[in-house]
Amino acid sequence: MATLTVPEAPTRRAPAKAPTDPRHRAFTVLCVVVLVILAALWLVPMLWAVDTSIRPESEITTSPATWWTSHPSLDAYRQVLSAGRMPVWYLNSFLVALLTAVFAVVVCSMAGFAVARVRFRGRRIVTGLVLAGLLIPPQTLIMPQFQEFAGLHLLNTYWALILPSVPTSVAVFVFASFFSGLPGELAESARIDGAGWFRVYSRIFLPLCKPAASAVFIFTFVWSWNNFLWPLLTMTSTEVMTIPVGLNVVQDSYGIRYAQVMASAVLGALPLFAVFLIFQRRIVEGIANTGIK
Amino acid sequence: MTSTVAAPPAGALPGVKDEPRAAGAIGQTRAGWGLLTPFLVLYLAFLIGPAVYGLVMSFFDGSSVRSGLGPFAGLDNYTEALTSGDFWSSMWHTVLFTILTTPPLVIVALLLAMLTDRIRRGKWFFRLVFFAPYVMPVTCVGLVFTWMYVPQTGLFASWLSALGLPAPAWLADPNWAMIAVALMTVWWTIGFNFVLYLAGLQDIPRELYEASAVDGAGPGAQWWRITVPLLSRTTVLVTMLQIIASLKVFDQIYLLTAGGPNYSTRPVIEYIYDVGFTDFRTGYGAAASMLYFVVILAVSAVWFAISRRRA
Structure with a gap:
């Protein structure tokens, strides 16, 4: 993976399009039918959530499994946004995800540059150490990490969420493989001109690594936004909760008021949905290029 | 997950062209570790450190209602x-x-x-x-x-x-x-x-x-x-x-x-x-x-x- 933006193969069409062969045409029609049915099934939960959220609670109680509503309204959204703490949770999630992603890009790109471009003593050891991080599932560290953050008095602060999420091995390797794909003369000529290594990194390589940086940024952001177990353990005060943890308490307080429960679910999913719509290609390519190879 | 670092191993290019070898090697070592410092500090403090501490904890009868590791428990x-x-x-x-x-x-x-x-x-x-x-x-x-x-x-x-x-x-x-x-x-x-x-x-x-x-x-x-x-x-x-x-x-x-x-x-x-x-x-x-x-x-x-x- 020399770069993270493999351009979509130009004018690539569906395979096996042989209009002369009736078998192929019939098969394509069958594919479309099956695909449309599956897509409809996949849309059901999303549409059902939106549908429930715009129905009056009384109607949901009398006929729960009906799609039709005679009185659509946005009352549930109004109530959730005014009475609940959704706005605060939005802000918490946004700040935590943003700071984590920014720090991850800066810290991991420096490390990736060092591993890929600087021939220093101990590089193999460092590479091995970073590689080991790929094998450790963060879920197995909850016990000691919790004690550590309790000892540092950082529970219920943003730092408890940010600090462990910044140094990720995957991000280092994404940057390292990107940097090692760039031509070597870039560094050499700058070194001859007397630039220090940090200058080579910050002035030449960092500006060139936009594709890698945006992939790491988006993925860290999305991952941080959706993280559940660790924030559940460390963010116990409602003021500092993120969206996923906050919504977990919502169900207890709204009980069976399903319109409001669904309205908060829709609101919780909305920001990342927007991010996905905007960056769809980047995200999809990022998965394809970091997952494969 | 599976990206690999494709850079040549250290020392694969004897005598780096653009500078005297010894000075360049020391400079590179300093630069490499310097660039890695922020990552390594966070990595050791919040991932490797807890992983090692977790291993130690597992041999003690620790409890979160009192501080410290608790009495040694061996493999219990x-x-x-x-x-x-x-x-x-x-x-x-x-x-x-x-x-x-x-x-x-x-x-x-x-x-x-x-x-x-x-x-x-x-x-x-x-x-x-x-x-x-x-x-x-x-x-x-x-x-x-x-x-x-x-x-x-x-x-x-x-x-x-x-x-x-x-x-x-x-x-x-x-x-x-x-x-x-x-x-x-x-x-x-x-x-x-x-x-x-x-x-x-x-x-x-x-x-x-x-x-x-x-x-x-x-x-x-x-x-x-x-x-x-x-x-x-x-x-x-x-x-x-x-x-x-x-x-x-x-x-x-x-x-x-x-x-x-x-x-x-x-x-x-x-x-x-x-x-x-x-x-x-x-x-x-x-x-x-x-x-x-x-x-x-x-x-x-x-x-x-x-x-x-x-x-």
Whole structure:
């Protein structure tokens, strides 16, 4: 993976399009039918959530499994946004995800540059150490990490969420493989001109690594936004909760008021949905290029 | 996950051209460590450090109601976990979840990708529909499915009764709860595998299809003889990533059933959570974490061996 933006193969069409062969045409029609049915099934939960959220609670109680509503309204959204703490949770999630992603890009790109471009003593050891991080599932560290953050008095602060999420091995390797794909003369000529290594990194390589940086940024952001177990353990005060943890308490307080429960679910999913719509290609390519190879 | 660093090993280029060798080597060493410092500090403090501390904790009878490691316990925590019925049953639930989710998440993702790849117009729409759930927070997905799984009056129950089928109590029924969680997981996470398969399909040369069509191969034969075999690399990758991801299950089960009914779906991570954070037995929880870590490590080792052999 020399770069993270493999351009979509130009004018690539569906395979096996042989209009002369009736078998192929019939098969394509069958594919479309099956695909449309599956897509409809996949849309059901999303549409059902939106549908429930715009129905009056009384109607949901009398006929729960009906799609039709005679009185659509946005009352549930109004109530959730005014009475609940959704706005605060939005802000918490946004700040935590943003700071984590920014720090991850800066810290991991420096490390990736060092591993890929600087021939220093101990590089193999460092590479091995970073590689080991790929094998450790963060879920197995909850016990000691919790004690550590309790000892540092950082529970219920943003730092408890940010600090462990910044140094990720995957991000280092994404940057390292990107940097090692760039031509070597870039560094050499700058070194001859007397630039220090940090200058080579910050002035030449960092500006060139936009594709890698945006992939790491988006993925860290999305991952941080959706993280559940660790924030559940460390963010116990409602003021500092993120969206996923906050919504977990919502169900207890709204009980069976399903319109409001669904309205908060829709609101919780909305920001990342927007991010996905905007960056769809980047995200999809990022998965394809970091997952494969 | 599997990116490799392709830079030449240290010392592969004797006598770096642009500067005197000794001074350059010292400068590079200083620069390398300097650039790595921010990462290494955070990495050692918040990942490697806790991992080592967790290992130490597992040999002590620690408790979160008093400070420090507690009295030395030797291997007691490990023997207790290995002889505990609750630990093994939670381990089994994690494995059961993996068995229930991996085949559909691989096979259905492959099918969706092959279908999507075949159509000419509107690919973006299907990519959007199948991938969108993946970016939703698990809590939102959990809230929606809890609502759909409501016994008798929920959406699924009403569909089944419309078909004249008996509807289970879903999350309240020990026989159905794990299946319900697995169904939700398939809906929620299939987009990731789907995208990996779509990328794999891009690499199959079109000429193969044209040549086989000339030879009279039908579309079914093309899928079975060309597409599926040529995607085998992707299939290995998707399967291994999926097994490891499924073995880490906690969020969905915690949100949908909280491990119930009567602990019938509690996964091993929730067991660790329960003993460590509800019973305050941190040392024992750390030992259970280590045993679970060994399982993940074993699976990763198998994957590494497979990809080594194929490479």
